[in-house]
Amino acid sequence: MEHTLAMQIVGGVGLLIGLRMNMDPVGFNKSIFGDVEGKR
Numbered sequence: 659m660e661h662t663l664a665m666q667i668v669g670g671v672g673l674l675i676g677l678r679m680n681m682d683p684v685g686f687n688k689s690i691f692g693d694v695e696g697k698r
Contacts, residue, residue, distance in 0.1 A: 679686050
């Protein structure tokens with residue numbers, strides 16, 4: 659696999675993750691960490 663193609667794929671995946679984080683940050687965090695609000 660060419661390096662440029664690999665970097666384009668990584669960039670595309672990073673872009674999609676970044677867009678999802680910006681559209682729904684609370685839902686994104688809940689999908690990763692679960693419901694941790696209020697637990698200290």
